[in-house]
Amino acid sequence: MTTLHPFDQxxxxxxxxxxxxxxxxxxxxxxxxxxxxxxxATAALALQAVLKHPDLLGEPxxxxxxxxxxxxxGAFEILALPVRTNRSTQHWTVSISQNGQxxxxxxxxxxxxxxxxxESDLPPPEVPRPSDVEPIRIGPEGVAWLAQYEMRPIxxxxxxxxxxxxxDSESRLWLREAPQRALDFASLAAMSDLFFPRVWLRRxxxxxxxxxxxxTYFHADANVLAGVGTGYLLGxxxxxxxxxxxxxxxxxxxxxxxxxxxxxxQIVYYKE
Amino acid sequence: MTTLHPFDQxxxxxxxxxxxxxxxxxxxxxxxxxxxxxxxATAALALQAVLKHPDLLGEPxxxxxxxxxxxxxGAFEILALPVRTNRSTQHWTVSISQNGQxxxxxxxxxxxxxxxxxESDLPPPEVPRPSDVEPIRIGPEGVAWLAQYEMRPIxxxxxxxxxxxxxDSESRLWLREAPQRALDFASLAAMSDLFFPRVWLRRxxxxxxxxxxxxTYFHADANVLAGVGTGYLLGxxxxxxxxxxxxxxxxxxxxxxxxxxxxxxQIVYYKE
Numbered sequence: 001m002t003t004l005h006p007f008d009q010x011x012x013x014x015x016x017x018x019x020x021x022x023x024x025x026x027x028x029x030x031x032x033x034x035x036x037x038x039x040x041a042t043a044a045l046a047l048q049a050v051l052k053h054p055d056l057l058g059e060p061x062x063x064x065x066x067x068x069x070x071x072x073x074g075a076f077e078i079l080a081l082p083v084r085t086n087r088s089t090q091h092w093t094v095s096i097s098q099n100g101q102x103x104x105x106x107x108x109x110x111x112x113x114x115x116x117x118x119e120s121d122l123p124p125p126e127v128p129r130p131s132d133v134e135p136i137r138i139g140p141e142g143v144a145w146l147a148q149y150e151m152r153p154i155x156x157x158x159x160x161x162x163x164x165x166x167x168d169s170e171s172r173l174w175l176r177e178a179p180q181r182a183l184d185f186a187s188l189a190a191m192s193d194l195f196f197p198r199v200w201l202r203r204x205x206x207x208x209x210x211x212x213x214x215x216t217y218f219h220a221d222a223n224v225l226a227g228v229g230t231g232y233l234l235g236x237x238x239x240x241x242x243x244x245x246x247x248x249x250x251x252x253x254x255x256x257x258x259x260x261x262x263x264x265x266q267i268v269y270y271k272e
Numbered sequence: 273m274t275t276l277h278p279f280d281q282x283x284x285x286x287x288x289x290x291x292x293x294x295x296x297x298x299x300x301x302x303x304x305x306x307x308x309x310x311x312x313a314t315a316a317l318a319l320q321a322v323l324k325h326p327d328l329l330g331e332p333x334x335x336x337x338x339x340x341x342x343x344x345x346g347a348f349e350i351l352a353l354p355v356r357t358n359r360s361t362q363h364w365t366v367s368i369s370q371n372g373q374x375x376x377x378x379x380x381x382x383x384x385x386x387x388x389x390x391e392s393d394l395p396p397p398e399v400p401r402p403s404d405v406e407p408i409r410i411g412p413e414g415v416a417w418l419a420q421y422e423m424r425p426i427x428x429x430x431x432x433x434x435x436x437x438x439x440d441s442e443s444r445l446w447l448r449e450a451p452q453r454a455l456d457f458a459s460l461a462a463m464s465d466l467f468f469p470r471v472w473l474r475r476x477x478x479x480x481x482x483x484x485x486x487x488t489y490f491h492a493d494a495n496v497l498a499g500v501g502t503g504y505l506l507g508x509x510x511x512x513x514x515x516x517x518x519x520x521x522x523x524x525x526x527x528x529x530x531x532x533x534x535x536x537x538q539i540v541y542y543k544e
Binding site for chain 1: 475
């Protein structure tokens with residue numbers, strides 16, 4: 001008997017007519033956050049519906065997910081529609097609904113890549129190796145999804161004292177899934193949303209905060225991801241601007257070998 | 273007699289039933305690029321349909337626009353739908369069509385902001401004042417939209433010789449509309465797409481390239497924009513990763529006084 005990885009359980013989708021693009025699924029207790037699913041898991045689900053569609057062209061290049069309303073524990077529907085298919089690119093719209101009400105919208109670009117001149121303009125920061133960094137639990141107790149990842153924070157750990165003393169919003173950490181699981185586009189999408197709200201770090205103050213929209217660009221194909229396998233990713237996140245209730249958060253994910261696999265940006269609501 | 277600014281002409285939308293969210297418009301010759309409209313003008317149009325909708329809640333916070341297919345010169349339709357309205361946020365889907373075929377999809381987040389603790393974590397780079405930088409025409413001759421902006425490049429100018437000698441993808445420039453026009457959300461959306469493709473700079477090689485998806489986060493409200501008025505913006509753009517046909521491009525726009533007004537990211541197709 002094979003036991004599915006919790007992430008694969010969370011991504012399980014059913015369908016009656018595959019070509020309709022309509023899937024059903026159930027929220028995963030293993031990826032529960034405080035008042036709803038971990039946003040990264042929801043982003044991965046939106047992408048997964050596209051990846052399961054029989055008309056899919058190519059591989060993911062860009063994913064934008066908008067968290068429009070709370071997702072409740074239980075069943076949901078995902079509708080993935082190929083809006084426009086060109087020779088080498090395909091544009092998708094995706095929505096997740098519960099009880100007939102849309103709670104999540106997304107757009108996805110997939111494409112057939114060709115081998116071209118390629119280069120990174122952003123080398124990874126110099127950091128100690130994963131084995132030289134202590135794994136610690138980040139974030140509040142009782143939050144299920146945090147147990148699904150191994151995190152080894154290098155700098156920018158969550159403040160140990162919430163005394164308003166913060167000066168900077170950047171975090172660096174090694175991360176991978178726990179239990180280990182070979183990297184794919186869905187897990188890369190989820191891990192792009194793994195960073196705790198920058199406002200907590202910048203202010204050393206715990207205020208209500210939640211991602212409202214996230215955009216992830218994939219800079220890898222299936223071969224590159226297979227090469228990373230179950231290896232660690234180096235993640236970096238920082239904020240650029242906090243303004244009257246919303247801030248942006250810019251993130252990068254490199255392989256341990258130094259390949260920039262994904263760049264991601266999100267806009268986050270915060271209070272006070 | 274008042275003459276409309278070319279940008280306001282480009283943004284002119286008609287409607288029969290305003291609440292349906294269905295608008296019609298015509299592409300603007302003044303914002304024509306090489307084989308279609310300037311992407312920034314298209315992004316501004318998607319946003320404009322939301323801003324004209326009678327059910328609008330708040331002001332723009334996030335805008336994602338996907339360029340799914342070529343837009344032809346002439347008439348188009350825009351459909352802007354409020355998918356989910358909460359107490360202080362509203363999520364929109366937008367599509368632009370010609371002859372019944374969708375060529376552009378977009379999602380927009382608008383929100384009522386409250387005054388909160390605010391801070392910039394990304395001060396503007398130190399640069400000479402606009403009056404100390406020469407205005408030059410950037411980009412190929414015969415491209416109409418370039419004439420709609422005054423650009424004063426500080427660093428990272430387009431290569432004068434295409435000899436493959438490039439080493440870095442960052443550009444800095446002062447910019448504003450020509451003729452001048454008071455800054456608003458639509459023009460900020462357009463100016464977020466004003467940077468020439470980073471691959472040209474990085475490689476000093478002219479290859480076919482075009483934006484496929486752009487996401488802009490607004491870090492300002494109408495009062496802040498009114499304060500900027502017709503002043504210069506300081507723009508900075510750089511690439512992070514070029515991989516097999518697509519690269520990302522990260523941009524910031526500050527006011528001359530140093531306020532970070534918008535941060536923007538795009539994924540760009542390139543050939544060879």
